[in-house]
Amino acid sequence: MLVDSHCHLEYDSYAAEGDAPIERARAAGVGACVTIGTKLSTFPKTLAVAERYDNVWCSVGSHPDAADEESFTDASQLIAHAQHPKVIGIGETGLDYHYETPSQAAQATNFLVHIDAAQETRLPLIVHTRDAEDDTIAMLEEKMKRAPFTGVLHCFTGTAKLAEAGLRLGLYISASGIITFKNAEPLRDVFREVPMDRLLVETDSPYLAPIPYRGKRNEPSFVTHTAAMLAELKGVSPDEIALRTTDNFFRLFLKAVLT
Template sequence: MLIDSHVNLHAPQFDEDRDAVIARARDAGVGIMVEISDRVSTFEATHALAMAHPDIWCTVGTHPHEAKENPDLSAHTLTELASRPKVVGIGECGLDFHYDLSPRDVQAKVFRTHIEAARLSGLPLVVHTREADAVMADILREEHARAPFRFLMHCYTSGSELARISAEMGCWFSVSGIATFKAAEDVRALIRDMPADRIIVETDCPYLAPVPHRGRRNEPAYISHVLDKLAEIRGWSPDEARARTEDAFFALFDRIERP
């Protein structure tokens, strides 16, 4: 079974052929997809996708780009929504200082709210971080010292120091199609040092299509290319890569019953 730990099937890029995309994923051997919430305000559509398909689960949260939409978002609201069937994580949340589409102080405030919701719900936190290594490290250290929580650094492309700090807190990492890009040797170097029992894979579709599909709309059906590249980078056989990432996925997203 293949697992895509991070899909955005609610995205408008799939409006014309969403059912066909899901069917192609199944035909390619994808048995589980995690549909990621990027706005609490659109969570109903995200949750509806999960409820409509036996092989799709979802998260609840607000992406740092959208943090300004609800700066007073409460952990109670998140945990209440997270109690619904098929919700398996909190996020995607975090910090993005590359685009700064929400004020940085608002991003940090809303991120801390998601951390509290992860603690209260017991669900893993799906973290987005871009060009915010120092602030991200400070927040993670402060919050983890206050009370621990489980978290995933999704599509990790940040620095080695933040990766080290996060790994010491026991976090998971997900590898995306970026690992296949010719110019991404720095990302491959990070992947070589990730904890072997806490690596999972994702497409982040419709974004970041892996080679040989780079430049096209990404789909869950392409997850095997990411898995093959991970195996190559780590020196694992394809079967070992699949088994290791599957074990890591179910250890993290433990609300999903393993088939």
């Protein structure tokens, strides 16, 4: 089976469909999903989706885009929510300098607090980074010196430098539908070099639908197309990619247990 390691099933675009997206995922061979927290204010909605399904887990965190709206002085709230059995990761968190707001300082403060939570709970850190590679690497390296933590560079779109730094720190690298896009050859080159034992797959749905669905709403069942592209890049079968990325997922997210 495949695991969609990063999606947003609590978003309103899925509400009218009920169980249909999960059923389509199962039919496509996607046996589990993680719906990702993006704000503490909406975490109850995220958790409710995870509680509804045996094969869905969630994370708790605040996206860097929300840093001016939700600021953290310590990790206590994140740590408290992380005690729930369905919460298997911290984030998504990180740095996004693509736009002028939120402020870089506010994002950095929140990012560091999320790392504190990952260190305290021993849950994987789910890292979002865009146009902020040097600062992301520096903060991860500095915090790793103080105490170990695990994690994933989600929806990876960065350079070989960022991938190499993440791998050196013990992080995993997650491929989204972007690797199927026509203009993504430099990104595909990066993924050709990522070791098989450090790869994950995701949709980041409802965003970033892969070819042949680009421009449409994404959903967990579409992760099969990302996996197929990874198989092509690695010169292995889609079944091998499914086996390896699923093994990697459960090795990283130790709290995820299928019943």
